[in-house]
Amino acid sequence: MRKKDKLDADVIIVGGGLVGCTLAALLAKNEFRCLIIEERDTTGNSATRIDPRALAMTRASVNILRAAGAWQHLSKNRIGYFSEMHVWDENGTGEIHFDSAELCEPALGYIIEQTILEQALRQSLEGNEYVKWYQPAIPSSLALEENRITVVLEDGSNLNARLLVAADGARSRIRTLAGIDYPQHDYHQQAVACVVETEKPHVQVARQRFLHNGPLAFLPMADQKQCGIVWSTSPEHASALLAMDEQEFNQTLAQAFDQVPGEVLSSGPRASFPLQHAQAKQYCRPRLVLVGDAAHTVHPLAGQGANLGLLDAAALSEVVLDARNRNRDIGAYQVLRRYERWRKGENYIMLKVLQGFKYLFESNLEIIRHCRNMGLDLTDAATPLKHMIMRYAMGLAGDLPASARAIL
Ligand SMILES: Cc1cc2nc3c(=O)[nH]c(=O)nc-3n(C[C@H](O)[C@H](O)[C@H](O)COP(=O)(O)OP(=O)(O)OC[C@H]3O[C@@H](n4cnc5c(N)ncnc54)[C@H](O)[C@@H]3O)c2cc1C
Numbered sequence: 141m142r143k144k145d146k147l148d149a150d151v152i153i154v155g156g157g158l159v160g161c162t163l164a165a166l167l168a169k170n171e172f173r174c175l176i177i178e179e180r181d182t183t184g185n186s187a188t189r190i191d192p193r194a195l196a197m198t199r200a201s202v203n204i205l206r207a208a209g210a211w212q213h214l215s216k217n218r219i220g221y222f223s224e225m226h227v228w229d230e231n232g233t234g235e236i237h238f239d240s241a242e243l244c245e246p247a248l249g250y251i252i253e254q255t256i257l258e259q260a261l262r263q264s265l266e267g268n269e270y271v272k273w274y275q276p277a278i279p280s281s282l283a284l285e286e287n288r289i290t291v292v293l294e295d296g297s298n299l300n301a302r303l304l305v306a307a308d309g310a311r312s313r314i315r316t317l318a319g320i321d322y323p324q325h326d327y328h329q330q331a332v333a334c335v336v337e338t339e340k341p342h343v344q345v346a347r348q349r350f351l352h353n354g355p356l357a358f359l360p361m362a363d364q365k366q367c368g369i370v371w372s373t374s375p376e377h378a379s380a381l382l383a384m385d386e387q388e389f390n391q392t393l394a395q396a397f398d399q400v401p402g403e404v405l406s407s408g409p410r411a412s413f414p415l416q417h418a419q420a421k422q423y424c425r426p427r428l429v430l431v432g433d434a435a436h437t438v439h440p441l442a443g444q445g446a447n448l449g450l451l452d453a454a455a456l457s458e459v460v461l462d463a464r465n466r467n468r469d470i471g472a473y474q475v476l477r478r479y480e481r482w483r484k485g486e487n488y489i490m491l492k493v494l495q496g497f498k499y500l501f502e503s504n505l506e507i508i509r510h511c512r513n514m515g516l517d518l519t520d521a522a523t524p525l526k527h528m529i530m531r532y533a534m535g536l537a538g539d540l541p542a543s544a545r546a547i548l
Contacts, residue, residue, distance in 0.1 A: 149175035
């Protein structure tokens with residue numbers, strides 16, 4: 141038998157999170173044999189780790205998740221949506237207001253808990269003859285040969301494929317093993333996330349207030365009185381927020397948000413996440429490619445990280461399918477460069493825009509404060525500019541893969 145017939149899979153994906161599972165589902169649809177290596181045991185108790193993040197998902201992401209067969213697994217009463225967004229600054233009068241009706245769209249975006257989405261993705265892969273899981277398992281080294289790449293696991297087993305995908309998050313071990321540089325900018329901030337119950341209904345409005353330490357967002361969930369909150373703040377303040385008892389936390393939160401949702405009546409388990417922004421120097425090497433947070437991380441202030449990752453997955457599956465249709469090697473560097481050129485540029489723009497927002501909103505210099513309040517009001521009044529921002533944030537603009545463009 142020739143060596144090439146002995147491959148364990150067409151594609152090995154390290155990381156069975158949101159982006160890795162989406163990619164596996166899209167590839168499996170086209171009969172690529174995928175093998176997912178995941179460090180957690182997602183079938184056991186560790187699958188229910190505390191991760192209270194509620195994610196804002198764009199229309200493009202919903203389309204991709206639908207194409208992956210996962211959106212269909214979500215119960216309707218777990219999917220929130222927002223048709224308006226209100227952003228304002230603690231220090232001043234500037235504000236901006238987005239309304240989906242201005243674009244004749246039903247919603248600006250959808251809100252869903254990260255763990256629920258991951259469960260739906262795993263469910264959609266269950267019983268799929270093209271997808272195999274290795275979990276819990278951690279790669280320890282890589283070996284590149286002419287026609288294949290081999291992943292050696294910590295338990296000593298070897299797995300090989302034409303293409304290896306790093307979908308193992310911001311601290312990607314695969315990226316490190318491949319020696320790809322990942323210049324990072326540490327924001328010296330933590331994001332505290334949890335789900336809260338509020339006195340007043342959210343009426344489908346997402347709200348974000350820029351405080352002196354960072355932005356605080358209330359994201360409307362399926363229940364009218366439930367919101368996912370993300371509070372980006374200094375590490376010291378985040379530790380203090382995590383240490384508070386529930387009553388103190390609820391009061392502090394309501395005050396910080398100017399009582400807009402009324403009282404905060406209850407709050408679920410809290411967790412904090414370090415914030416950084418980064419982009420890998422390269423997205424690909426021969427037979428190796430990076431997707432999702434393994435390739436880039438952004439500040440959660442605009443809720444774009446997972447959305448960019450899902451676009452990576454959709455673009456990569458398209459590039460790989462096109463290569464196979466042309467009888468090209470799916471792990472060839474020239475093939476993977478097409479994905480890199482496509483996604484790196486798009487992600488870079490978003491990275492820079494979010495970085496700019498972050499600095500603009502966090503400066504306490506009088507002149508900057510004045511400019512940003514004026515800027516918010518001007519943008520609010522400048523309809524074409526506002527509509528362009530909305531279309532990008534909703535995932536309706538940019539160089540979108542076909543599955544992201546499909547009609548909902
Ligand atoms: C507070 C907060 C709020 C956010 N809100 C939003 C939002 O509203 N909208 C949005 O789009 N994005 C948001 N994001 C970003 C979003 O959560 C991430 O971009 C997304 O989770 C990245 O998905 P991923 O699959 O690339 O990586 P991850 O979710 O990190 O998944 C990586 C997977 O790889 C596994 N893994 C890691 N290392 C290894 C290893 N060595 N071997 C095997 N497996 C491994 C992990 O167990 C995990 O399953 C937010 C982030 C934060 C911190």
